[in-house]
Amino acid sequence: MNSSPPRRRGAADPVAPAATATTPELGAGTPDPSRRRFFKTAAATAAATALPLAAHAAASAPRSAPGDAHYDVAVIGGGFAGVTAARELAQRGAKVVLLEARNRLGGRTFYSNFGDKKVELGGTWIHYSQPHVWAEVMRYGMKIAESPGVAHPERVLWMSAGKVLEIPVMENWALLEDALKRFHADTGKVFARPFVPGLPAAGRALDHLSIADRMAQIEMSPAQRDLMNAMMATNCHGRIDTAAYTEMLRWWSLVDGDAARLLYSCARYKLKDGTAALIERMAEDGGFETRLATAVAEVRQSATGVTLVTEEEQRIDARYAVVSVPVNTAGMIEFSPPLHSAKQAMAKEHHAGKGHKLYLKVKGRLETLLFFAPETELFTMVFTEQPGADGGVLVAFGPPAGGKVDLNDPKVVEPFIRKFLPHLTVEQVLGYDWALDPYSQGTWCTYRPKQFGAYLDDLRAREGRLFFAGADIATGWRGFIDGAIESGLQVGQAVAVELRREGGGRSA
Template identity: 25%
Template sequence: MTDLPKASNPLPSQVDVVVIGAGAAGIAAARRLMRPGLSMIVLEARDRIGGRAFTQGFEGQGLDMGCGWLHSADDNVLTAQVEAQGLTLDQTPPPWRTQAFDHEMTPADQAAFGQAFADFDQRVTEAADLFRAGQGQDRPASDFFDPDSRWNARMDAISGALNGARFAEVSSLDYDAYGDTGMNWRVREGYGRLIARLGQAVSSITVTDCAVRRIDRSGPLLRLETNRGELTARIVVLTTPNSLIASEVVRIDPPVPALLEATAGVPLGLASKVHMTVRCAGDFQPDTQLWTRTDTAQTGGYHLRPFGRPMIEAYFGADLAWGLEAQGPEALFDFAISELVSALGSEMRRRLEPAAVSGWGVDPWSRGAYSHALPGHAADRATLRVAVEDRIFLAGEATAPVYYGTAHGAWMEGERAAASALAALGFAPDRDVDERAS
């Protein structure tokens, strides 16, 4: 891999294009923008590339701390890149619709729960169709719960995993707009490693440990203030998470009120992971799923033996994840142990050891995991796609109209923003990108 420019190297005083952020969207944008005669630099606040796609090494394996699934794999622009980058595409189906050991749920219960969730989704879709026909409102998705259903708490726990927020905080229209082909695959070595390898193509123009603090748009050129100095550019592709724009950690000056309102309307929810090793793993079937409780949304999902490894991957979402992260990594591990002990017996306490814990909510460069639109704010994703003065272009999973919350959605949006930037610079259109974005 080509070494990234050292943090001690000076920044150029002026370039044609600055891409802010070297996650999936930033890497995709930079790859698309590379043209003879076009000067460009990618500025990344972290000391690594990949953003919320990050694979942590552990005993020769790769543990995905952020995105881990190639969602809608049969329509995912990154699926074909896995083997092309020398990695392994694993097509084992996800275990999400199963319940290991039939814990607290008989097969009949599991079927009843699946039907209850399908009925809920259908009510949301019917309401969204009415809204698009000019009737009704964009309401909280929780409004479409059956108030007499015993499964509402379980569905809200799953919303924490799907949306990073409970259904009361999720726009029904936006939730219905999500695209899902039902095909979900993985990268055995890690999804984060795939994004990092794709980033090698722009490593020579990527500078890490370089946080952009302000984009001054008052002059004929955009002036960027960073922790390493200043530079000017004709075009900026801004791929930082919405949370950093809404809080003005990355400030556009003069401010753009419509943009700030839209970033606030599509905030980042939170999903947190705890990877644990487990002794005597043969007691568990590979790639099975356990939800420990049905009576509360304050519970986690547990992927048993992912890839057949002697491990358990815990997943916590929404307010549960925010609260645990605020207490520190040990709290996440302790909560996972307490739930697994309660579900599977006291011996689990001796069998589990922490391997890695994510912390996207407390990470200063993400402040959350992935976006959801608040009720009444589904249209804000489209607002985020509108360029500022045809020279500041936003991109990321939050701007994706269909595949939001995913790495490939961010990738497609990076390409879309790059195509718009090239058009603003007078380059011929990228037809393939235009077709994918339409």
């Protein structure tokens, strides 16, 4: 947006990748502030770490004649929102081109190799109570796997006042459930219907509260407080004093106030063949043209159409555009005329999700377990992905590291793991720092206090021939894969209606 000038070739990156060792794609210890070079390096590393990108190669094959540069719709961004919108429109007969800055589809989902295994470095878990993504699972016959550390943990441990505590699983659960119920006492009055767009009036009075503010209003034992701190810091994937209480109220409403469903919705069921398999099926089904490694730098609109200019100075003309980039990155595109002030403000402020997620290969007996620690620690939630008598795999979530800690160094993370399980050795670690990636600049979306009430309606609003999509502006499971698909479906439908109304083309 025009408030923050677009950074063309060689310009400074909006996020300073200070400690690059935390981001394997940046290469070992070689700071590189340029987006272009980031992705050259990323491409090289992706060749080593990502799946044989059959999915993405297939998706990148043009599905309509690339020589004909005038499209019905240009979609900016190839995450789940953009791919859904592109598929919906192409299936209705529109001529669609999807432009994606990275060398792959999937955006904040990234199915990669980790030793001899495959892991999800970004969005992973889905649930049957998430209607949009589950419909895609059923439609394409995708297979589901479970994460054992959440599905059926043998032990639950947590750290409080620097000590590791353990009580029977059900007692631990009761302690957490009690705190969650009291913390979310306002849910009923605010979010009786979580899929209704916008923040209801009752929510506006609470929207200034951070999660930390709300926690301070609740009576809890010190141990219970540390357990809640861990859970909330994981849920918002940021610092609890930077994330809005209303976001957690919304989640609680989406799970009907059921603590087990909250945990299961976030971390139990995943796609057996990875998110890449699903997005590949969706893209193939769409039959639209995809251009990878094509970052859009400018969007100009007139009364009759939209012109996009890429970083490589390519020009693409379309009747409409769907902008499905993360809200944290929208400031990197120059819009003419400028976008609504709310969109510009959000692009400057960013949402609060800036945490990290890592996989750890450990040596030593690994049970099926789940453990928590407050946000003052390196990780807030860790659980077993693969148990084993001689070792296995853990997945860990932690608060923003700010690029200051080398989270891909086993020696850095091992002391934390050993506080819980002193017999384990950490052999290998893999994470991806989404906060340093210029095309995400954050992880899943959690609004800061006041952003929900102040911005959401305007973030979602169409502007002339531009439509906006994305998990970050969804109504229901905002911040989730489900929200991305929800939003892509709605925007795909809205643009199709416009094309039909306008007529005069082959589309929709």
